[in-house]
Amino acid sequence: MVQMICPVCKNNCHLEVEEIDGVITVSGNKCARGDLHAREELKGERKIVTYHASTVFESVPSVDVKTTGTVPKELVFRLIRLIKKQKIDHPMKRGEVLLHQPLDLPVDVVIDSDELENL
Ligand code: SF4
Structure with a gap:
């Protein structure tokens, strides 16, 4: 088991x-x-991708993000490169979409943190 x-x-x-x-x-x-x-x-063959995205805020320089479903393993590094290019510049709630269906995948990358909610 x-x-x-x-x-x-x-x-x-x-x-x-x-x-x-x-x-x-x-x-x-x-x-x-x-x-x-x-x-x-x-x-x-597939995995949930968890990573962190940069922000412009000194108090919270980066936040956890994750995909809403699994991603083929061969696309994980391309997806991480896309996440690395993001620079969040406004408050966001947990579960809010950062990247909508990146790489034409049927999943989103969402915020996985409460830290950006009350800036
Ligand atoms: S409720 Fe959430 S954590 Fe539980 S099985 Fe469904 S997706 Fe997974």
């Missing part, structure tokens, strides 16, 4: 993933996105 924390949303469900005779069973997820995440992680 593999245990992992689902990073897709702030619930951070504790997932348990089991593979018996080629059949994968996921438990602990509160929604289908957690099930999908666990299966993709187990196969090792």
